[in-house]
Amino acid sequence: MSGPDLFPVRYLERGMHSGYFYMLAGLLSFSMLGIFHKVADVTKCRPSAINALIYAWSLLFSILTVTMIQRAPLTAPPSVFWIGIPFGVSASIAILAFQAGIRHGDIATSWLAINLSSGIPTVASILIYGEPLTSRKIIALLLIPVSMGLLWIDKRRADRAAITEPVAAAKETQ
Amino acid sequence: MKRDASVWLRLMLVAFVANGLGPFGLRILSASGLSTFQPQYLLYWYLGGAVFGVLALSKRPLRLATREIVLGAAMGLCSLCGQTFTGLALSHGVPGHVAFPLTTGGSLFLVATAGIILFNERVGGYGAAGIALGIAALIMLSV
Numbered sequence: 099m100s101g102p103d104l105f106p107v108r109y110l111e112r113g114m115h116s117g118y119f120y121m122l123a124g125l126l127s128f129s130m131l132g133i134f135h136k137v138a139d140v141t142k143c144r145p146s147a148i149n150a151l152i153y154a155w156s157l158l159f160s161i162l163t164v165t166m167i168q169r170a171p172l173t174a175p176p177s178v179f180w181i182g183i184p185f186g187v188s189a190s191i192a193i194l195a196f197q198a199g200i201r202h203g204d205i206a207t208s209w210l211a212i213n214l215s216s217g218i219p220t221v222a223s224i225l226i227y228g229e230p231l232t233s234r235k236i237i238a239l240l241l242i243p244v245s246m247g248l249l250w251i252d253k254r255r256a257d258r259a260a261i262t263e264p265v266a267a268a269k270e271t272q
Numbered sequence: 273m274k275r276d277a278s279v280w281l282r283l284m285l286v287a288f289v290a291n292g293l294g295p296f297g298l299r300i301l302s303a304s305g306l307s308t309f310q311p312q313y314l315l316y317w318y319l320g321g322a323v324f325g326v327l328a329l330s331k332r333p334l335r336l337a338t339r340e341i342v343l344g345a346a347m348g349l350c351s352l353c354g355q356t357f358t359g360l361a362l363s364h365g366v367p368g369h370v371a372f373p374l375t376t377g378g379s380l381f382l383v384a385t386a387g388i389i390l391f392n393e394r395v396g397g398y399g400a401a402g403i404a405l406g407i408a409a410l411i412m413l414s415v
Binding site: 116117120121126128130131133134135136137138140143144147148149150152154155156159160161164168170171172173174175177178179181182183184185186188190191192193195202203205206207210211212213214216217218219222227234235237238239241246249251252253254256257260 | 275276277279280281283284286287288289290291292293294295296297299300301303304306309311312313314315316317318319320321322323324325326328329331336337339340341343344345346347348349350351352353354355356357358360361362363364365366370371374375376378379380382383384386387388390391393394395396397398399401402403405406407408409410412413414415
């Protein structure tokens with residue numbers, strides 16, 4: 099049975115299903131990005147080359163998306179340009195530091211460290227735009243430095259073990 | 273190359289602050305009433321990143337390896353697809369309090385698992401606790 103009132107419900111359900119498909123695709127895309135960072139490190143790619151190429155390719159892909167899919171103009175008010183450029187530079191510095199950093203650490207912990215940075219826009223929004231500071235946000239923001247501290251302790255212990263384990267093994271063989 | 277925990281921490285702190293500032297431009301764009309120019313903003317955002325990237329690279333030999341070009345393209349595509357698909361999920365009715373924790377927390381879990389299984393990384397007790405607390409913090413921030 100199909101009535102005119104059922105169509106929007108069916109449409110909404112279908113939209114919702116494709117929404118969850120898109121969410122899964124987004125999750126896999128972000129995960130593959132993290133794994134490729136590690137692959138770049140393992141295959142000894144230079145961090146500066148990887149950083150420049152990620153942004154150069156992304157720029158090309160976004161030009162294609164804006165012009166061919168969204169069919170929107172490439173131009174915008176100057177203020178859009180002046181907001182976009184410095185924040186893009188900031189993100190590029192982040193990728194360069196991250197790619198150089200995983201030479202000294204694991205992707206399992208480093209990926210978390212860079213993702214925890216979402217606490218910074220939250221703090222900035224609270225300080226600059228007066229967004230409400232809820233108890234949940236306070237707990238989350240307090241957990242971020244605790245988590246970073248634990249990751250660093252784990253890293254330091256692993257590095258010490260990497261030095262002491264071969265020495266202990268050598269002593270045992272003697 | 274010798275792995276150094278203090279170098280790792282310093283570089284991760286730079287990445288942490290710089291990466292945190294990166295998306296704040298969207299908040300400024302929205303507060304300035306310029307949200308309709310989000311695609312163009314993203315384009316300028318990538319342009320800024322590319323200009324800095326090329327300047328940083330120009331201090332070293334400019335010859336690019338094939339693997340760097342291929343991986344750069346794959347990572348650029350993943351970055352764009354991640355943002356586009358998350359945006360599409362939101363516009364197709366998935367609530368933000370479901371989409372953001374799942375994409376962020378899920379990606380952290382998958383990458384950590386890949387690190388341990390595919391790349392034989394060892395995560396100790398402190399690391400596992402740090403990952404668990406970090407995922408909890410990110411989920412709390414995004415719901």
